Structure formats: C-alpha cells, structure tokens
Amino acid sequence: MSAKGTILVGTVGQGIMRSTNYGESWQRLSVGNGLHAEATVRCLATHPKQANVVYAGSDRGLYRSEDGGHMWSRDETPIGEQAVWSICVDQANPERILAGTGTPDPGGIYLSTDGGARWHRSDVEVAETCAAVGTPRPLALSLDPTDANSGWAAFEVDGVRRTRDGGETWEKAALEIKNPDIHCVLVSAGPPKTVFVLVNDDVWSSTDDGETWKPANARSTFPWHYVRHISSKPDEPSTVLVSVGDATPGRTGAIMRSTDAGQTWAPLSLSAPPNSAMWYTTYARDNTGLVFAASRYGNLYRSEDNGDTWERLWREFSEVSSIAWLPD
Numbered sequence: 001m002s003a004k005g006t007i008l009v010g011t012v013g014q015g016i017m018r019s020t021n022y023g024e025s026w027q028r029l030s031v032g033n034g035l036h037a038e039a040t041v042r043c044l045a046t047h048p049k050q051a052n053v054v055y056a057g058s059d060r061g062l063y064r065s066e067d068g069g070h071m072w073s074r075d076e077t078p079i080g081e082q083a084v085w086s087i088c089v090d091q092a093n094p095e096r097i098l099a100g101t102g103t104p105d106p107g108g109i110y111l112s113t114d115g116g117a118r119w120h121r122s123d124v125e126v127a128e129t130c131a132a133v134g135t136p137r138p139l140a141l142s143l144d145p146t147d148a149n150s151g152w153a154a155f156e157v158d159g160v161r162r163t164r165d166g167g168e169t170w171e172k173a174a175l176e177i178k179n180p181d182i183h184c185v186l187v188s189a190g191p192p193k194t195v196f197v198l199v200n201d202d203v204w205s206s207t208d209d210g211e212t213w214k215p216a217n218a219r220s221t222f223p224w225h226y227v228r229h230i231s232s233k234p235d236e237p238s239t240v241l242v243s244v245g246d247a248t249p250g251r252t253g254a255i256m257r258s259t260d261a262g263q264t265w266a267p268l269s270l271s272a273p274p275n276s277a278m279w280y281t282t283y284a285r286d287n288t289g290l291v292f293a294a295s296r297y298g299n300l301y302r303s304e305d306n307g308d309t310w311e312r313l314w315r316e317f318s319e320v321s322s323i324a325w326l327p328d
Helices: none
Strands: 005-011 016-019 027-029 041-046 054-058 061-065 084-089 097-101 108-112 137-143 151-156 159-163 171-173 182-188 194-199 202-206 226-233 236-245 253-258 266-268 278-283 291-295 299-303 311-316 320-327
Touching (some): 005 041, 054 084, 054 097, 061 084, 084 151, 097 137, 108 137, 159 182, 182 236, 194 226, 194 236, 202 226, 236 291, 278 320
Parallel strands (some): 041 084, 041 320, 084 137, 182 226
Antiparallel strands (some): 005 016, 005 320, 016 027, 041 054, 054 061, 084 097, 097 108, 137 151, 151 159, 151 182, 159 171, 182 194, 226 236, 278 291, 291 299, 299 311
C-alpha cells in the first residue's frame, strides 16, 4: 500500500461505499451515517484545502461531511430535496460552490459564495423537457482555473452553458457543437488552456476560450465512441483522461489519455476488461500518480503510475456515478 487515504464511491441506490484501507475492505454508508435509505449519489466533490470535507449530490439533495465521508448532514438550503447531479468547488476560492439539479426535478444551477452556508438559484435558462432523458440535467460543472469569473456547464440533453460572472448568470455557449447531448465539460489550465466538451459520441476542445471548437473524431480515433467523463492531472493539467465505452451501459470500454491537451490520444491498457462502458475517472490531488476509474456497472480500477498500469479491485459495486479520494 503506497498511499494512505479514504476512497468514496457514489452509487445508484446503494448510497456511498467507503474504504479507509486502500480498498481492502468497504463500508456501506446509509441511514446510520446521515444519508437517506437506498440513496442515489450522483456526484462527489472534495474541498481543496480541508482534506476531511467532502460534498455529495444525491436524489434527495446536497449532503456534506466534515470527517472524511463517514458521517453526513443535509443542510436546509433552497436546493431542498431536489436531485443534485453535479457539484463544483472553486479550487482557488473554495467558498464558491456550484450545484446542478435535474431529473426528475427542474434543471438548474445553485450558487454559494460562503462555503455552503447560504445558497441561491443562478439565472440560467433550461428546457423543461428534452429528448431521451426527459428533464435535462447538468452532468458536470467546471470553473476556469485561470479566471474566477468564467465557468462552464454540461446539460444532458440541452447543450452547453457558460458563466462570465462567477456563476450568477449563464448563457448558451459552444453553439458550433450541434449535438446537445452533453456528458461532461472541463477547463484544463494546459498549456494551452483548453475547454473540453464531451458529447455522447465525441470530444470537442477549444483553445481560444470557446470561440472555435475542434472534434477529436472519436468514431475513427477511439476504440469505442460512447464518451462519458474527463479529468485532468492536477500537476500536469495538459494530461487528461477520458472514459469511453461501446454504448450505454454497454458491454466493454476503455480509458483514453492525452498528454498534450487533447491534440493526440492513446488508449490505456486495463488489467482486466470492464463489464460495461468505462464511466468515471479521478486523480488524487495529493499523489500525482494515483488515479481511480470505474465502469458503469461497478468495476473499480486503481493506477499508481498515472494510468500506465491498472489493478482491478476485488469489490464490485452497483451502478457507479462518482469517485473521490481523500488523503489522510
């Protein structure tokens, strides 16, 4: 065991699974830990300066833990018991937090500028219904690491939104991307600084702050073209990982890596084939070689060398939506 910390896995219907011994054993967090029964946890977000603080977005609102994800509480906020699909904590100013709501509740974005003590709904126009998913949901929120006022939101299936005032108001953006089925968005500091927008069948990138966009042409350059999630390496943000699969939920998948901010891509070799599309990846901020990845149907992988080699952990989960690593 070369890293010490806590692994949290957000699941669909099984709450949060927690391991404090690098995945050797797991505890299911539920009612006894402050969550509601059979919770669906769509997203997890860690505090960049307080290692024990973590946020969870669930099908019944926003939760917070201050002890490394063991005990949880849900504060009284305007979000209430709406389904929270995405959370973004400003890495430079963690007092600023964004939370996105959606299916089955109205799509929207909420903002806190005091570390979660108070919240208000941002001004954002979201369609009431859309094809395939019904009510749109913001699957990802990303703040620009070089500009505190700039941020991006990925709505499935209602396109991209952008804020230029720190999350107070949002406008439709990336109109060059005609596919509205947006799965993820990420602003990487690079170099060069790059905005990534993932649709259900491609990865689009912009190096001019969203003025123009370039596709990766996943159908011809990736082994599978169903694209789901992207994450960047904390100390080398021009290195990014993208999870892909053959379909949703699919029967197999892969992880693609770019070391040049999306200009070129290469598949990584997993230790064992996944049982469904690869769904999520996350880097450990305290250990730049440590990476976790999961398939949609509960295969959890760990790499200690930036994705060059992987180990599939013994524990299989229900549907996985998110992963977080909290260092000791």
